Amino acid sequence: xxxxxxxxxxxxxxxxxxxxxxxxxxxxxxxxxxxxxxxxxxxxxxxxxxxxxxxxxxxxxxxxxxxxxxxxxxxxxxxxxxxxxxxxxxxxxxxxxxxxxxxxxx
Numbered sequence: 001x002x003x004x005x006x007x008x009x010x011x012x013x014x015x016x017x018x019x020x021x022x023x024x025x026x027x028x029x030x031x032x033x034x035x036x037x038x039x040x041x042x043x044x045x046x047x048x049x050x051x052x053x054x055x056x057x058x059x060x061x062x063x064x065x066x067x068x069x070x071x072x073x074x075x076x077x078x079x080x081x082x083x084x085x086x087x088x089x090x091x092x093x094x095x096x097x098x099x100x101x102x103x104x105x106x
Contacts, residue, residue, distance in 0.1 A: 003028055007038045015092040017045075017058040064092040071101035078102055 001009070007024050014020035025035045032051050039045045049057045064070075070091065077087050084098050093101070 003030070004038050004042070007035055008042050008044060011035075011039055011044060012064075015064075015089075017061045018055050021054055021058070060094065060096075064097070066093060066097045066101060074098055074101040 007028055007030070010024045010027060011017065011020055014023075021032055021035055024030075025032050028035070030038075032054070036045065036049055036051060036054055040047055040049060045054075045061060046057055070093070074087055074091065074093070077090070078084070078098075082090075084095060087093070087098050088095055091098075
């Protein structure tokens with residue numbers, strides 16, 4: 001796996017994108033700017049993201065893809081009595097993704 005693939009994979013598996021930038025930089029031996037540049041080129045974060053604004057920009061970034069299977073799992077958890085906060089912690093989804101899964105088909 002190339003360094004760029006490692007950066008992208010690490011970022012896409014994270015629950016907290018803001019913290020993951022620094023973690024990914026530490027794990028790959030890159031600086032934060034390099035990590036941000038790789039993620040921008042891959043289309044995983046907005047093009048306007050910089051080292052100065054990445055915390056604010058990534059705060060509400062969806063990193064976990066909401067598939068139909070995951071949406072069904074979210075609905076099952078919610079119907080089983082799980083709170084949205086619990087589902088958020090367990091799945092890595094954002095609250096808006098959970099609401100979308102509960103309210104509409106994908």
